[in-house]
Amino acid sequence: DTEVTQTPKHLVMGMTNKKSLKCEQHMGHRAMYWYKQKAKKPPELMFVYSYEKLSINESVPSRFSPECPNSSLLNLHLHALQPEDSALYLCASSQRGTSGVLADTQYFGPGTRLTVL
Amino acid sequence: GENVEQHPSTLSVQEGDSAVIKCTYSDSASNYFPWYKQELGKRPQLIIDIRSNVGEKKDQRIAVTLNKTAKHFSLHITETQPEDSAVYFCAASGGVSNAGKSTFGDGTTLTVKP
Numbered sequence: 001d002t003e004v005t006q007t008p009k010h011l012v013m014g015m016t017n018k019k020s021l022k023c024e025q026h027m028g029h030r031a032m033y034w035y036k037q038k039a040k041k042p043p044e045l046m047f048v049y050s051y052e053k054l055s056i057n058e059s060v061p062s063r064f065s066p067e068c069p070n071s072s073l074l075n076l077h078l079h080a081l082q083p084e085d086s087a088l089y090l091c092a093s094s095q096r097g098t099s100g101v102l103a104d105t106q107y108f109g110p111g112t113r114l115t116v117l
Numbered sequence: 118g119e120n121v122e123q124h125p126s127t128l129s130v131q132e133g134d135s136a137v138i139k140c141t142y143s144d145s146a147s148n149y150f151p152w153y154k155q156e157l158g159k160r161p162q163l164i165i166d167i168r169s170n171v172g173e174k175k176d177q178r179i180a181v182t183l184n185k186t187a188k189h190f191s192l193h194i195t196e197t198q199p200e201d202s203a204v205y206f207c208a209a210s211g212g213v214s215n216a217g218k219s220t221f222g223d224g225t226t227l228t229v230k231p
Contacts, residue, residue, distance in 0.1 A: 031217065042206050042221035043161065056217050090160065098217030103149035103210035106219060108160040 003027075004109035006091050012115045015081060021112045023074040023091030030097045031055075032074040033106060034066060035090040043090055043108075049074060050097040081116045088113055119144040121209050123222025131230050136197050138205055138225045141189040146212025150183060150190045151219070153206045161206060165192070169211070197229045 004025045013019050023032065031050045035043035048056035049068040063085075065077040074091055088111045094104035120143040130136050142150075148169040153161035167174045167181045167190065174181050178197075183190040194201055204226050210219040 040204070040224070040226075042224055045218060048217045050217060101146075101148070101211060101213055101216070103147075103212075103215075103219070105149075105151060105163060105166060107163070108153075110160045113158075 004091055004093050004107055006089075006109040006112050008112055009110065010113045010115075012117065013078065013081065014117050015083075017081075018077070018079045020078065021076040021089055021091075021114075023076075023109055024072055025093040025107075025109075026072055027093065027095070027107075028071075029093035029095050029107075030071065031094045031104070032068065033092040033094075034074070034076050035092065035108075036085075037088040037090055037111070047076075048098055055098050078114075081114075083116050086114055086116045119147055119209055119212075119215050119218070119220040121207060121220045121222045123207050123225060125225060126223065127226045127228075129228045129230065130197055132197060132199060134197055136192075136194045136201070136227055136229075138192045138207070138227075139189060140191070140207035140209075140222050141187075142209040142220070143188065144209070144212055144215060145185075145188065146214065147209040147220075148211035149209070150181070151208050151210075152181060152192050153208065154203045155206065155224075156203045164205075194227075197227075199229050199231050202227055202229045 034046040047066040067075040091109040092106040151166035180193040207222040208219040
């Protein structure tokens, strides 16, 4: 399996809802990432997990809560979001952990298109 | 932290022509430079990458060149086809201070006219 998968593909939620995004990879990759992407903009890094431990949090508001239950799974829990949080949420993975000097190729999932009403 | 500038922001070429997109980076410790193609509504897809110990890499119609001294790298697409139309992002990553982070350019919207 050489793919990163994400569910759901689309999500519409109200500002009081709680929902979760899911990401899965079975390539044995040890680093997993959450990005947020607005239309016509580059992906913005939110969180990085390396060997199932949170290694980077890019000052993301607490209404976004990441979780890495095991080496293949990454979740993003959403609560009390704002309309400006509407975006494409991308998950990515890379083979090695993030502590080394040498950077690694990141492979992106198809994303979840999130709309907050 | 790292800063990546990408030019041009839009590029329109005739089918069969070449297209060149340029990026500059600021952190000399960066050692990995991927290029992603993103079609509308789809994921960024890696099309080619280069590491800092290599000056040029080619894959069929696509090539990337890296000038470490000047801190810039470029994507070259030859014999463009309408299916090359997409947004292209460059990125720079690597080094101790940027461990785990990729810094993206703002993207170039390439349109190939048939």
